[in-house]
Amino acid sequence: MTRTVLFAIAILAGLAILALAPAFLGEYGLGFMVSLMSYVTLATAWAMFSGPTRYISLATVAFFGIGAYTVAVFNETLPYPFVLIVAISIGALLATFVGFATLRLAGVYFVIFSFGLAELVRQLITWFEVNITGTLGRYIFLPFETRHIYWQLLALAAVTIGIGFWIRQTRLGLALKVIGDDELVAAHSGIALARTKVLLFVLSASLMTLAGAIQSPRWVYIEPAIVFNPTISFLTVIMALLGGATRLWGPALGVIPLMILFEWLSASFPDHFSIFLGAMFILIVFLLPKGVLSAVETRLARLKREANA
């Protein structure tokens, strides 16, 4: 019990410090923190579904982009909270539809489909804007400073990790884990496979959509190529895998070192960024297939055994 209380106090203290960040960070530092919180949300939300079920989704940016683009379309006609609600609704609706249509697909087919989905959404919006509305590219004028966006994303990241924690405590979390372990036994046990997977997919996608929506005012000018950039999907996957997609804190821990590394890389070698990204991807999958946390635990356990022997 006391441990739980201490843990809760530590979390609250951490949140308080993070909430005060705008007071002692400059504009550049705060911009970095915005990206950091955005990726913590994306990677944690990604792992919420893909970690236990082992369905590798490259559709992150489809939902992120929908969130951002919805804000771009409605920011002048609707009050901000409504814009967020519209964004989540569209993201959740698409996720429900896609979920029921595709989650019966196994492994690699799902990966390909999810990658195609992001491209499809981008192309559809581009086509619609060029041919129907005639306005490719939109402006977002919302009275938000960087710190406002940062606080919103910090709250979203905290909520996302909170939801991840809560799922782990419920039977739903267990059910998800066994779907990944052995779908057949899960079916035998009376777990509603399709419904459980779709539920989580929708939840995860809604959080991603919200992340895109909240972050969008940072760009001011938005066009599909910016907010549906597939690099966002790849970064999310690689961050979650680095930390460990099956751990609650894994994705968040994977985000921090990679954000710092990519920030430096994109500033120092802007033309070769993709090469480094690809190399990192391969290295992480080969060296740390279960993530850093798991590797550290295995190492510690071995040291302990050797010390006892």
Place this chain on the structure above:
Amino acid sequence: MMLDIRNLSIRYGAHLALDNATLNTRKGETLAILGANGAGKSSLLKAIAGIVPAAPGSSVKLDGEELLGLQPHEIVERGVIAVPEGRGVFGAMSVEENLLLGANPKRARQGELTRKSEVYDLFPRLAERRAQLVQTMSGGEQQMVAMGRALMSRPDLLLLDEPSLGLAPIVIGQMFKTLKRIKDAGLSILMVEQNVSASLKLADRGYLVEAGRIVGTGTASELKSNDAVQRAFLGGPAAPALS
């Protein structure tokens, strides 16, 4: 009558695994399905559980309601649960978590805690090892977990596929004693089992399956004295050799 199976056929591509099987179980009854490897016994159980689709024209009715076409979890909600061959446990989870998952169906939520203590009462070994990871347990213990998990779903009918497979004789003996207690508690059991003498001792009736067809049925004692059963399974007098 509880489970009424009529003209059940199962195809895997061109291969006919089960051909027009018709059988039924009554409430509280234990049925043994006997037959050689590949005779179609497991396919029968899988079709009832909704894991493999049945051919058109088949019918599996539970208390008058058709089960074919339902999703596996919907069939579990109707009170039919299967313990698949090779245990069907979640190895990376503890005993307690396996039981918790077994109680995942809606019908199982009521009286979950009482049922869990009944399961632990039925398998004291599991009670001692609640927190142990199932993959680190012996075959017999894993079979207990699989059965416990199935019982947690509050079933009316238990489908068992080769429960004694790969277990030591002494463990098999204990397992059949436990099955007797489950049966006495009022559950119906439909089991596919290679250990014919033990399963006929437990069963009320049985069916004999050969090459996808039901070739005989009778009460357990009738089957025990049946020539074909004697020859094939019970080490009775061999068929006269052709000279």
